Amino acid sequence: MKQIVIEIIENALKELDVSVPENLSTLIETPKDYTNGDFAFACFSLAKELKKSPQQIATDLRELMHNPPEEFEEIQTSGPYINFYLNRKLLAQNLIQEIKDKGNDFGSAEALNKKLVIEFPSPNTNKPLHLGHLRNMAIGESISRIAQANGYEVVRANLNNDRGVHICKSMLAYQRWGEGKTPIDAEEKSDHFVGDFYVKFAEELKKDSKLEEESQEMLKKWEAGDSEIIALWKKMNAWALDGFKQTYKKFGITIDKEYFESQIYKEGKDIILGGLEKGIFQKREDGAIVINLEDEKLGEKVLLRSDGTSIYITQDIYLAKVKFDDFNPDESVYVTGNEQEYHFKVLFSVLDKLGLTDKEKLKHLAYGMVNLPNGRMKSREGTVVDADDLISEIQSLVKKELEARDTLEEKELENRSLKISLSALKYFLLKVDVKRDMVFNPEESISFEGDTGPYCQYSYARASSIMRKAGEKPEVIYPEELEDKEAELILKINEFKKVVADAYRTMNPALVANYAYKLSQVFNEFYHSCSVIDSIYKGLRLELTDSFRQVLKNALNLLGIQVIEVM
């Protein structure tokens, strides 16, 4: 479409005998207000050369444009602007047909034959998931879906941080005070059961500072393969992982490939030594192997300890190689908090220098912190918002709302309330630009009105309700001119494909969330100003309603939000 506009302008400029600006394409903008058309050309830049006012130039150019092609309804001047109006009826016809044909695939690109590996949520097995993990999971799952919609085959990989001194702390506390109980005895979700001992450890540590040392000793025993410690570790890890699995399922994320730190933490040494031989790394006087990244302003970074053991980055280098060996992806994305930005800059640089992979294939998707109104979440201070608790709290609020409206069977109440709660939560976590820190206010932030997930679901449910009550579907007749709200709805639907592409390009699900909201808003306005069932244009309006339903469903799906037919 834009190409047609460019040609029209080019031809007019030639007739005026003006040189066509090289960047003409970027000079054509999309007006913010649809009443100013769908494309616009501002004539300011020509004023100097032509020695005429931009208004006059606009008028002159418009005259040279003659009649627009059928894709456009009209071309108008508005002061110094020339505004191009799409033929909205034609656009509506085409879109309605395309949406019908493609259904759930509307907005998705053709398969690219490219693979993307995305790493998330990568929890530690010493305590349950918290609000930060929910943001991680919401983003990871959404980016996965957005990548799929952009034609990628996606592998969701999860690195379980299942070893280390923090894990030993939970284990030590259990050994000391657990009395051999199990989560079943305690009637508690198993990862929470494990987490309780992590908290217990922190409490006891205040009274007895020797515990710190003891946890270090336990780690050494674990590394030495002490059978008793390994058995304890296996038992508690299984509890933690089993609990996570339940939360993943409830929250609606899937994982294609599980990696475990315990299986890779010793690896990577050979790669580092190889790099040393090639002269990419240096051996420092104290024996540590380092890389100098001064030219990238990243300083010097240790890659292998002087005693020859691995550190975090060593195993991450190894894991990167494993992932490339396992899947040979075209892109590899890591979803983590932005406090790890430095680590990933170094990691990517090392991988690139080693020739293990191309830097362009690597992407660190760093999201901002989730803060509470009174500051940062701190697990030691017990100010962490637990993921499972949060979900069930919101769900009970939704249940109350639902019960106030209608009497539902227990199963339906459970199902519907869960979908609504997750939409509230996911939308809330995704609507903010990924890179930004966000404030989570439990009382105020999770509301069901206005710019929220439930608002979008409500709009969908209303559209569904219209479709159910529609009865017979008369032939589609187009009026002389579409109503404002009809046209607006069509134009908004028309933006979806661009949103899908932009969301991937910028790795930002917020674009989709904001779009879903805006689309819902436009539909609600349409709904209020244009009666559907009781209209001579019932056929057309039913088509518009159904198209809206499909596109909103597709948009929400990219956020991992499931629609419901009845609210």
Next chain:
RNA sequence: GCCCGGGUAGCUCAGUCUGGAUAGAGCACUUCCCUCCUAAGGAAGGGGUCGCAGGUUCGAAUCCUGCCUCGGGCGCCA
């Protein structure tokens, strides 16, 4: 000190990449609208030195420079 992000309405955020037409939402506040497709909705209203100062440009919330301020990072931790 250096590096990376933020600073837009009372609050939470869009818009900044790719400069243009009166800077947009939601919440909160003041009014309306359920005889009519679900009021978790719609309509109207008040509320802004777009952190500050320069610069580039016909035109700057948007680009450049400096400064202020908030958060994060700069471990042989993960």
